[in-house]
Amino acid sequence: MMTPVLAPFESSVRVDRPAVHRSHRAPAAERGRLRDLVALLGLGDEALQTIDPSISVALWHVYQGGGLLLEGELATTLYVVRTGSLKSMKTLEDGYEQVLSLALPGELLGSEALHEGHQPATVVALQDTTVHALPLCELRQLCLQCPVLDRALQRALSRQLVRAAEVTAMNAAVSSDVRLARFLLWLSARMADIGQSSHRILLRLGRRDIASLLCVAHETVSRGFTTLAEAGYLAIDRKEVEILDMARLRQFSRCTRGGPQESAHGTRGVEVARCVAATAWDASLETALTTD
Amino acid sequence: MMTPVLAPFESSVRVDRPAVHRSHRAPAAERGRLRDLVALLGLGDEALQTIDPSISVALWHVYQGGGLLLEGELATTLYVVRTGSLKSMKTLEDGYEQVLSLALPGELLGSEALHEGHQPATVVALQDTTVHALPLCELRQLCLQCPVLDRALQRALSRQLVRAAEVTAMNAAVSSDVRLARFLLWLSARMADIGQSSHRILLRLGRRDIASLLCVAHETVSRGFTTLAEAGYLAIDRKEVEILDMARLRQFSRCTRGGPQESAHGTRGVEVARCVAATAWDASLETALTTD
DNA sequence: CGGTCTCTTGAGACGGGTCAAATGCGGTGG
DNA sequence: CCACCGCATTTGACCCGTCTCAAGAGACCG
Numbered sequence: 001m002m003t004p005v006l007a008p009f010e011s012s013v014r015v016d017r018p019a020v021h022r023s024h025r026a027p028a029a030e031r032g033r034l035r036d037l038v039a040l041l042g043l044g045d046e047a048l049q050t051i052d053p054s055i056s057v058a059l060w061h062v063y064q065g066g067g068l069l070l071e072g073e074l075a076t077t078l079y080v081v082r083t084g085s086l087k088s089m090k091t092l093e094d095g096y097e098q099v100l101s102l103a104l105p106g107e108l109l110g111s112e113a114l115h116e117g118h119q120p121a122t123v124v125a126l127q128d129t130t131v132h133a134l135p136l137c138e139l140r141q142l143c144l145q146c147p148v149l150d151r152a153l154q155r156a157l158s159r160q161l162v163r164a165a166e167v168t169a170m171n172a173a174v175s176s177d178v179r180l181a182r183f184l185l186w187l188s189a190r191m192a193d194i195g196q197s198s199h200r201i202l203l204r205l206g207r208r209d210i211a212s213l214l215c216v217a218h219e220t221v222s223r224g225f226t227t228l229a230e231a232g233y234l235a236i237d238r239k240e241v242e243i244l245d246m247a248r249l250r251q252f253s254r255c256t257r258g259g260p261q262e263s264a265h266g267t268r269g270v271e272v273a274r275c276v277a278a279t280a281w282d283a284s285l286e287t288a289l290t291t292d
Numbered sequence: 293m294m295t296p297v298l299a300p301f302e303s304s305v306r307v308d309r310p311a312v313h314r315s316h317r318a319p320a321a322e323r324g325r326l327r328d329l330v331a332l333l334g335l336g337d338e339a340l341q342t343i344d345p346s347i348s349v350a351l352w353h354v355y356q357g358g359g360l361l362l363e364g365e366l367a368t369t370l371y372v373v374r375t376g377s378l379k380s381m382k383t384l385e386d387g388y389e390q391v392l393s394l395a396l397p398g399e400l401l402g403s404e405a406l407h408e409g410h411q412p413a414t415v416v417a418l419q420d421t422t423v424h425a426l427p428l429c430e431l432r433q434l435c436l437q438c439p440v441l442d443r444a445l446q447r448a449l450s451r452q453l454v455r456a457a458e459v460t461a462m463n464a465a466v467s468s469d470v471r472l473a474r475f476l477l478w479l480s481a482r483m484a485d486i487g488q489s490s491h492r493i494l495l496r497l498g499r500r501d502i503a504s505l506l507c508v509a510h511e512t513v514s515r516g517f518t519t520l521a522e523a524g525y526l527a528i529d530r531k532e533v534e535i536l537d538m539a540r541l542r543q544f545s546r547c548t549r550g551g552p553q554e555s556a557h558g559t560r561g562v563e564v565a566r567c568v569a570a571t572a573w574d575a576s577l578e579t580a581l582t583t584d
Numbered sequence: 585c586g587g588t589c590t591c592t593t594g595a596g597a598c599g600g601g602t603c604a605a606a607t608g609c610g611g612t613g614g
Numbered sequence: 615c616c617a618c619c620g621c622a623t624t625t626g627a628c629c630c631g632t633c634t635c636a637a638g639a640g641a642c643c644g
Contacts, residue, residue, distance in 0.1 A: 090461050096548040098464040100457050112457065114450035120457060140443070147436055157449040158406035164456035165392050165404065165412060169382050171463060172390040173507045173601090176632070207591060215465045215507070217633055222592055238591085238641085256388040465633095468600065499623065509601055514624055530609085530623085 033057055037132045040080050040106045041152040050146045058133040062086070062125040068109060069123040075113030077133050080156075081105050084129025085204045088121045089212070099212040101163055102126075102187075102205065105194050108156045126204035171215055174256050179214045180224035181253040184234070188243060199246070203239040228252075325349055329424045332372050332398045333444040342438040350425040354378070354417040360401060361415040367405030369425050372448075373397050376421025377496045380413045381504070391504040393455060394418075394479075394497065397486050400448045418496035463507055466548050471506045472516040473545040476526070480535060491538070495531040520544075 037057055038047050059082070062068050068079065071091060086103045100121055103109055109131065113119045134142070143150040170182045184201075192198035203210070211218035225236050233249040235242045243249060329349055330340055351374070354360050360371065363383060378395045392413055395401055401423065405411045426434070435442040462474045476493075484490035495502070503510035517528050525541040527534045535541060 090457065092461060092464060092548060093546045094548040096464060098461050100460050111450055112453045115447050115454055120454055140439075143442065144439055147432075150435065150442065151432070154445070154449065155407050157446065157453070158403055159408075161404045161449070161452055161456060162407055162412055164453060164460070165382065167460060168392050168456070168463075169384060169390050171460075171507055172384060172388060173504070173509070212465070215463055217465070218590090219592080219634085220632060222590095223632090226592080254385045256384060256386040510622090511602085511624080512600060514622095515600090518624080 033059060033132070036082065037080060037134075038149070038152075040082060040132070041149065041156060042106075043148060043152050047146060047148045047152075050148065051142065052145055055138055055142060056135075057138075060131050060133050062129045062131065064125055064127050064129075066125050067122060068125065068129075068131065069113075069119045069121065071119055071122045073119045075110060075117050075119060075136065077110060077135050078114075078139055079109040079131040079133055081107050081109065082130040082132055085126045086123050086129060087126055087205060087209060088123045090121050097212060099205070099209050101160075101167060102190075102213075104190055106156075107163075108153075108160055111157055111160060167213065170213075172256065176214070176216045176220045177224045177227050178253055178255050179216065180210075180221060181228060181233070181249055183210065183214055184228075184241065184243065185246075185250055185253055188246075199243050201241045201243070203241060206239075325351060325424070328374065329372060329426075330441070330444075332374060332424070333441065333448060334398075335440060335444050342440065343434065344437055347430055347434060348427075349430075352423050352425050354421045354423065356417055356419050356421075358417050359414060360417065360421075360423065361405075361411045361413065363411055363414045365411045367402060367409050367411060367428065369402060369427050370406075370431055371401040371423040371425055373399050373401065374422040374424055377418045378415050378421060379418055379497060379501060380415045382413050389504060391497070391501050393452075393459060394482075394505075396482055398448075399455075400445075400452055403449055403452060459505065462505075464548065468506070468508045468512045469516045469519050470545055470547050471508065472502075472513060473520060473525070473541055475502065475506055476520075476533065476535065477538075477542055477545055480538075491535050493533045493535070495533060498531075 034051060034055070034057055035045065035048055038045075038051075060068075060079070062084070068086060069088075081103050083105055085105075086109065087099055088101050088103065088109070089097050089099045091097055103123070109123055110119065112121065139153075143153065166186060170179060170186055174182075187201060187203075188198040191201055205213070207221045208218045211221045214221065225241075228234050228249070229236050231252070233243070233245050233252065235244055326343060326347070326349055327337065327340055330337070330343075352360075352371070354376070360378060361380075373395050375397055377397075378401065379391055380393050380395065380401070381389050381391045383389055395415070401415055402411065404413065431445075435445065458478060462471060462478055466474075479493060479495075480490040483493055497505070499513045500510045503513045506513065517526075520526050520541070521528050523544075525535070525537050525544065527536055
C-alpha cells in the first residue's frame with residue numbers, strides 16, 4: 001500500500017492504444033485467501049481439502065477509477081471480485097462507451113476472454129476494490145485437481161450469462177422511466193444477494209453510466225429519477241437511493257409498450273391504480289423475488 | 293421420423309403455463325456422432341480418444357416453431373446446436389416477448405441453467421434443426437475424463453458471453469436504422485463464421501423478432517429495411533437479404549448519438565460522404581473484420 | 585477559491601411509437 | 615384447384631417521448 005497507484009485512468013476514460021493501466025499487486029498475503037475465494041464461488045471448506053495449497057492466488061487491489069482489464073489485452077488471468085464493484089464497458093468504433101455490466105462480489109471477470117484469447121471489454125473499478133487473480137495456467141490445474149471447483153466455475157460462467165440476459169431484458173422496449181425502475185429493482189436484488197440492503201442503495205455508477213447501460217441519454221436518467229421520486233416510489237439524494245415503496249415500484253416496472261401504459265407523472269398513485277389490482281398477489285411474491 | 297412432431301407451438305407463440313412442447317427424439321444413431329459433437333466444440337479427433345465411447349449423446353430434431361427449452365423448466369441437459377438455428381427469448385411479466393439471442397451451429401443452449409438449476413429463457417427453433425443433447429450427469433463425467441473437452445466447454449460458455457455483449461453493443465444508443473445495420477453486419481459475420489455466405493442471408497427471424505432484439509417497434513424494422521435498401525446498401529426481398537455494399541453499410545453502422553450523425557435518407561451516398569473519408573482505412577480493415 | 589466535473593432543469597425539434605389500413609403470402613378446407 | 619382466413623409485412627398519418635442543445639447549480643479537487 002506504499003506503492004502509489006499507477007495512474008488510474010480518469011473516470012470517463014477514452015481508452016487509447018497502449019498503456020497497461022494496472023493497479024499494483026497488494027502485499028497482503030493472508031492464510032485464508034484460498035478459503036475466501038472458494039467461499040465466493042459458493043463452495044464450502046470441504047472443497048478446500050482437494051486443492052493444492054501451493055497454488056498461488058494473488059489478491060489485487062484496484063482503486064476507484066483504476067482499470068483491471070483493458071479491451072484487446074491478452075487474456076492471462078481470471079478474476080473473482082472479492083469486495084467493491086466494477087463496470088465493464090466496450091468502446092465502440094465511434095468512441096461511444098457502452099457499459100455492458102456491473103460486477104459485484106463473487107462475480108467473474110475476464111471470462112469472456114477464454115474464447116478468442118483477448119479481452120473484449122474494458123473493466124474499471126467503481127470504488128476501491130479487491131479481486132482474486134487466478135492465472136489461467138493455474139486455473140487449469142485447479143480444475144483438474146478439484147472437479148468441484150471446476151463445476152463452480154461453470155456455474156459462475158452461467159451466472160454471468162444470466163446477468164447479461166437480465167441487462168437485455170431491462171432494456172426491453174419500454175419507456176425510459178420504466179427502464180430506470182427495472183434497473184433499480186435489478187440492482188436492489190443484486191445488493192440483497194450479496195447481503196446488503198435492498199432498500200438503501202449507494203449508486204456506484206454515475207448518471208452517464210446508468211444512461212449507457214439503459215441506452216438512453218444521461219439527461220433522461222436524471223429526469224427519470226426525479227419522476228420516480230415525485231411518484232413517491234423512492235427518495236434520491238445524489239448517489240444515494242432509498243426505495244420507499246418496493247411493491248409499487250415493481251408494479252410500475254412491469255409496464256411495456258403495448259401493455260397498459262403507466263405514467264409516473266402527476267399525483268402519485270392515481271394512474272397507477274389502473275393495473276395495481278394485482279398488488280396483493282404482488283406482495284405475496286415479493287419475498288420470494290427480492291430475498292429481502 | 294415416423295413419429296409425428298409433438299404439437300410445435302406456433303411461430304409467434306405466447307408461452308403459457310404447462311405443456312412440455314418437445315420435439316421427439318430422432319431415431320438416427322450414427323457412429324460419428326461423438327466426433328461431430330467434438331468438432332462442433334472446436335476440437336480435433338485426438339480429443340475423441342480420451343472419451344468413453346459408451347457415453348450417450350442423443351441427437352434431437354426440433355422442427356420449425358418447435359420448442360427446445362421452456363422457461364422455468366428444470367435443467368437436465370445441455371445442448372449443442374448441430375444444424376439450423378434457434379432463438380432464445382424471455383417472456384416478461386407483462387407478456388412481452390424479449391428475444392435475447394440467436395443460436396447457430398456450434399453454440400451452446402441451456403447453459404444459463406447451470407446456475408440456479410432452471411431455464412431462464414425459452415428456446416424455439418427458427419427452422420428444422422438438430423442438436424446434440426448432453427445430459428448434465430454425463431457431461432460431468434465427460435469433463436472429468438477429458439480435460440480438453442472441459443476446456444472446450446469453458447470456451448463455449450465464454451463465447452456465449454461474448455455473443456450477449458455483442459447484442460448489447462448492437463443496441464447501444466443510436467438511431468433505429470443504425471441498429472438495424474449493426475444487426476445485419478453482426479448476422480453477416482456470424483454466417484461467415486459457420487461457413488455460409490456473408491452477403492446473401494436468409495433471415496430466419498421475422499420482423500417482429502428482429503424488432504424485439506433491437507428494442508424497437510416492428511414497423512420501425514420494416515421501415516429501416518426500406519431505408520437501407522433505398523440507400524443502396526442492400527437489397528431485400530421478404531426474408532432474403534443481399535448486402536450490396538458492405539463497406540458503406542459498415543461505415544453507416546458506426547454512427548452513434550453524439551458522434552457525426554448519418555442519415556440513410558435521401559440520395560444515396562451524399563450525406564454518407566461526410567464521414568466516409570476513412571473508407572480507405574476501412575477497406576483495409578474489412579478483410580480482418582469480416583472473414584469474408 | 586477558481587476550474588472542472590456531474591447532475592439538474594428547461595425549451596424545442598425530431599425520431600420513432602402507436603394506430604390504422606392495404607397488401608401479399610402461406611396454409612387450410614371445401 | 616380455388617376460395618378463404620390468418621398472419622406477417624409494408625406504408626401512411628399523427629403525436630408523444632426522448633434526444634439535443636443550453637444554461638445553471640452543486641460537488642470535488644487542487
